[in-house]
Amino acid sequence: MDVLSDAIVAMRTGRPHSSRTERHAPWGIRFPDTGGVGFHVVLQGSAWLMSDDPDTEPVRLGPGDIAFLAHGRGYALASEPGVALEEFTLQPDGSWPGPARDRTRPEPPSAVMLCGAYQLDRSRMHPLLAELPAVVHLPARFGAHRSLRTTVELLGAELEDPQPGSDAVVSTLLDTLLLYIMRAWWLSERHCDGHPAGWAAALADPSVATALRAVHDAPSHPWTVEELGVLSGLSRAPFARRFTATVGMPPLAYLTWWRMTTAGRLLRTDETPLRQVAERAGYSSEFAFAKAFKREYGVAPGQYRKLRADRLTAG
Template sequence: MDVLSDVVAAMRTGRPHSARRDKYAPWGLRFAAADEAGFHVMLRGSAWLIPQGGEPVALAPGDVVFLAHGQGHALASGLDVPLQDVRLLPDGTWSGPPEPPAGEAREGCPDTVTLCGTYRLDRDRAHRLLAELPEVVHLPARVGGHRSLWAAVELLGMELEERRPGSEAIVTSLLDTLLLYILRAWWESERAAGRDRGWAAALADPAVAAALRAIHGEPGRAWTVAQLGAVGGLSRAAFARRFAALVGEPPLTYLTWWRMTTAGRLLRHDDLSLREVSERTGYTSEFAFAKAFKREFGVAPGRYRRAG
């Protein structure tokens, strides 16, 4: 089981959206805080990312920024440029800079071309893996760096520039791929800089990563700490200490949380009976499952399913 892919799939709701925008200086856009996670990619030109309450970040051609927590921010051609509020459109994209007055055409190439997008995430079940990310993840372009990320960006940009048959499905798949590449690139950068901690360290640790794959692969199995430690080749005590230090909670606490997250996903997106959901998440009776589910979500499983 690929833990990163599993976590992202569990948190994602709805469909991601993206747009390619041409911008002519001077320009400045203000994005309000939102539930969505967002990204900006500089395909051409430069800009400033101005986070709420944070220091401005200079963006150069090829740079990628990811805002995992939906923080309000601005994107502008300069720090002294007036900012225009933009809004989320019904299709999930943001409105762009104002178009030129009727009869006036833009001349020449745009100063800046950006690729921007949003992901809808279930904040009620925010996984620790994404919760650890900083407000702004900045991935500067560098020769030979993050080649897979930029291959996905290039393909996405091509599809958005000229819509062709199949583009809708291709764009959705590329956006999902891009999110995984962004997360992978950031963790690789953290390890390269010697800041290997938290979930970045957990996924890189052979014993803990093996146990996480086991949990995600078989959440319904009656795992013990000793069994999970054996999967990673460690004694019970040594494994429990390492897991808690890297993941931030004991193994069985994480197991229970992931079982409930899995149950919520199955109730909302699969036509399974309550008995089948309880069995898949490690509960021997519907009553025990319903009690645990209500303790975690605050509502009974049936009501949770109907509300979805």
């Protein structure tokens, strides 16, 4: 399995939402804290993004710029700093408002944007996403991230002029956009000063990346540090040191974390019997699995599934 895709799939819940908006200056929108992540793409004009994160400076977004808000903190988007802010609210069904367009204004809008959000289960935040900055700014550069730009164009066209099948097309394009944004960030970190750090370094390191792929491919396999080291072309001790330094935890600790994350996703997304969930998480005994799961999540697997189902029904 692809580790980047896995990290996102493990956390995703619900359907993503998006809209195309046109704004006339002066304008400002205040987005509250959420449990998900959001993005904004400036198609025409410009905007300022102000994050609630105290360490993040206001960011000016120009045509083609993309901003990705990774941690669910509140922020504002405005024609310029200091303008009055309108509170953003979702539709009653949890979806984003429809296209904001004022056809009574004769002048062209000062900004045309694509905006959207994804729901995430932050109780199992993958470290790859956890280390992202509060605002990932991907400025428009000629020839850069062509697949990402193509996806933005397709999404904008579907939102501007919906056609039969647009609901499915938009949902798929939003999933694709999220992966392309993450890939663009990873590539930028990987090539920054030639010294990537954290998960950018982990995915760029052939030995560590090989071990990660093996764990993600077969979390139920009874992996040992020696076996992962052999796959990675390193002896036990050097492999363990390199893995821990880049990933942030020892190999077997990450294996256990990923097994429990995989089990949690299965329990909240389908009706796989607990015995099979235990097997896919690497446990031959349902009792041993339940004990490990409760240690990790604080509740038994069956109770976790029921709580998630009740929460979904209530929502």
